[in-house]
Amino acid sequence: MSDQHHFDVVVIGAGPGGYVAAIRAAQLGLKTACVEKETRLGGTCLRVGCIPSKALLESSERYIQAKDHLAEHGVDVKGVKLDLAKMMARKDGIVSNLTEGIGFLFQKNKVTRFEGVGSLTPAEGAHGVDVTAQDGSVVSLRARNVIIATGSEVATLPGIDLDGDRIGGSTEALAWSSVPKHLVVIGAGVIGLELGSVWARLGSQVTVLEYADGPLLGMDEELRKRAKRIFKKQGLKMRFGVRVTGVKALKSSCKVEVEGGEPIKCDRVLLAVGRRAHTAGLGLESVGLATDKRGRVEVNAHLETAVSGIYAVGDVIAGPMLAHKAEEEGVAAAEYIATGYGHVDYNAIPGVVYTEPEIAAVGQTEEQLKAAGVPYRKGNFPFAANGRAKALAATDGFIKILAHAETDRVLGVHMIGPRVGELIIEAAMAMSFSASSEDMARVCHAHPTLHEAVKEAALAVDGRALHS
Numbered sequence: 001m002s003d004q005h006h007f008d009v010v011v012i013g014a015g016p017g018g019y020v021a022a023i024r025a026a027q028l029g030l031k032t033a034c035v036e037k038e039t040r041l042g043g044t045c046l047r048v049g050c051i052p053s054k055a056l057l058e059s060s061e062r063y064i065q066a067k068d069h070l071a072e073h074g075v076d077v078k079g080v081k082l083d084l085a086k087m088m089a090r091k092d093g094i095v096s097n098l099t100e101g102i103g104f105l106f107q108k109n110k111v112t113r114f115e116g117v118g119s120l121t122p123a124e125g126a127h128g129v130d131v132t133a134q135d136g137s138v139v140s141l142r143a144r145n146v147i148i149a150t151g152s153e154v155a156t157l158p159g160i161d162l163d164g165d166r167i168g169g170s171t172e173a174l175a176w177s178s179v180p181k182h183l184v185v186i187g188a189g190v191i192g193l194e195l196g197s198v199w200a201r202l203g204s205q206v207t208v209l210e211y212a213d214g215p216l217l218g219m220d221e222e223l224r225k226r227a228k229r230i231f232k233k234q235g236l237k238m239r240f241g242v243r244v245t246g247v248k249a250l251k252s253s254c255k256v257e258v259e260g261g262e263p264i265k266c267d268r269v270l271l272a273v274g275r276r277a278h279t280a281g282l283g284l285e286s287v288g289l290a291t292d293k294r295g296r297v298e299v300n301a302h303l304e305t306a307v308s309g310i311y312a313v314g315d316v317i318a319g320p321m322l323a324h325k326a327e328e329e330g331v332a333a334a335e336y337i338a339t340g341y342g343h344v345d346y347n348a349i350p351g352v353v354y355t356e357p358e359i360a361a362v363g364q365t366e367e368q369l370k371a372a373g374v375p376y377r378k379g380n381f382p383f384a385a386n387g388r389a390k391a392l393a394a395t396d397g398f399i400k401i402l403a404h405a406e407t408d409r410v411l412g413v414h415m416i417g418p419r420v421g422e423l424i425i426e427a428a429m430a431m432s433f434s435a436s437s438e439d440m441a442r443v444c445h446a447h448p449t450l451h452e453a454v455k456e457a458a459l460a461v462d463g464r465a466l467h468s
């Protein structure tokens with residue numbers, strides 16, 4: 001085998017976990033390759049996840065603002081029309097630009113790219129990765145270390161076959177060429193609510209069916225309740241405690257069957273019940289690796305699998321399925337390999353739902369603190385009392401800070417309101433530095449900003465908010 005095919009690190013998968021791991025490994029002086037089966041780099045996140053969904057959320061929000069809300073600012077626009085093809089083309093342009101950018105970063109950092117399906121193979125004194133290209137040709141690589149970053153795929157439910165068109169997952173729902181009259185979304189999690197919001201803004205009647213008792217299972221109860229109220233007000237029809245038993249594509253419509261209820265007829269269905277780790281074709285078993293009960297690759301605290309020198313990061317391992325969590329792990333895995341040290345602060349990973357208003361959280365929920373018997377104090381502050389929110393005409397929502405009752409250390413921050421996806425970073429930063437709510441309250445915040453609501457919530461922990 002030629003020297004060209006020997007590497008210090010081979011990364012399998014070029015999503016946020018994999019491409020970031022490859023760049024960091026190369027920065028640290030390791031000879032690095034990245035294997036990706038898709039032509040375009042960037043993984044789920046850039047191709048069919050975070051980026052295209054945010055592009056459509058932004059465009060659809062601008063449409064609804066122009067159509068329904070600019071008048072209250074004294075801006076009179078008439079004849080607002082939707083050009084869906086143009087909206088989709090803009091989204092596709094952003095995706096192309098960013099995916100090409102990863103190719104540029106690989107070149108800049110001297111990461112060698114291999115296009116094809118990567119599978120682990122046993123090899124003498126090293127690890128083997130075979131790369132099978134679309135034409136069936138195979139290139140064999142040797143590596144001292146391998147980082148598995150193969151991500152996740154759409155999870156399905158029994159009785160539902162995605163037909164790649166009318167019954168789709170998020171990938172299809174990001175590319176429909178017409179606005180469905182009636183869209184049924186199965187699952188009121190982040191993806192269901194974000195994409196449900198996009199199509200509702202563009203004119204669909206949207207019905208969300210969810211098995212749990214409310215949206216966004218796992219988030220803080222107070223946030224969930226407020227979110228439920230806001231989404232209902234926005235016209236999303238939400239039904240909870242509903243078990244979907246099957247979906248059928250008819251000639252020109254779909255039928256959604258639910259337990260103990262009448263079937264629902266609609267034009268399109270979006271299945272958004274979660275994602276599952278993607279390990280198909282990876283050859284885990286050939287090197288003696290098994291997966292856990294949920295099909296995920298198991299790793300230790302250093303992100304290393306049971307086989308020395310094989311690491312795994314991102315959606316394919318346990319933890320929140322988030323791009324920034326994958327990136328942090330990618331960096332940490334590369335640093336463990338190069339230096340023996342790495343770090344991911346799992347207590348301070350923010351999560352954001354990019355609906356309108358946005359929803360964001362970091363750290364523990366009130367329910368988790370109660371269940372663990374941790375004494376806490378809480379401070380709430382409503383956006384209705386924030387000057388910038390009033391200027392934005394976006395006063396629905398609040399910020400809640402939970403701090404330890406004795407030490408005052410911030411344990412969790414939960415937000416629903418305007419642009420809280422940006423505000424949450426202040427809380428994540430505070431928690432990363434083990435700040436107290438008093439520390440947060442003592443920081444001088446510019447006026448008028450939405451960030452002042454964070455300061456006020458921190459003051460409220462001590463019962464001394466100034467503006468509510």
Ligand SMILES: Cc1cc2nc3c(=O)[nH]c(=O)nc-3n(C[C@H](O)[C@H](O)[C@H](O)COP(=O)(O)OP(=O)(O)OC[C@H]3O[C@@H](n4cnc5c(N)ncnc54)[C@H](O)[C@@H]3O)c2cc1C
Binds near residue numbers: 035
């Ligand atoms: C609609 C949607 C919206 C989302 N929005 C957000 C958001 O706003 N914020 C957020 O943080 N997260 C969001 N996510 C989740 C985010 O996309 C994932 O958490 C993230 O992409 C995980 O990164 P990863 O590198 O682990 O895996 P992935 O991004 O899934 O990348 C894995 C890559 O590995 C490749 N691959 C798989 N197997 C092989 C193989 N054997 N050989 C070669 N290549 C292989 C795949 O083709 C893929 O490119 C969203 C997801 C979806 C679906």
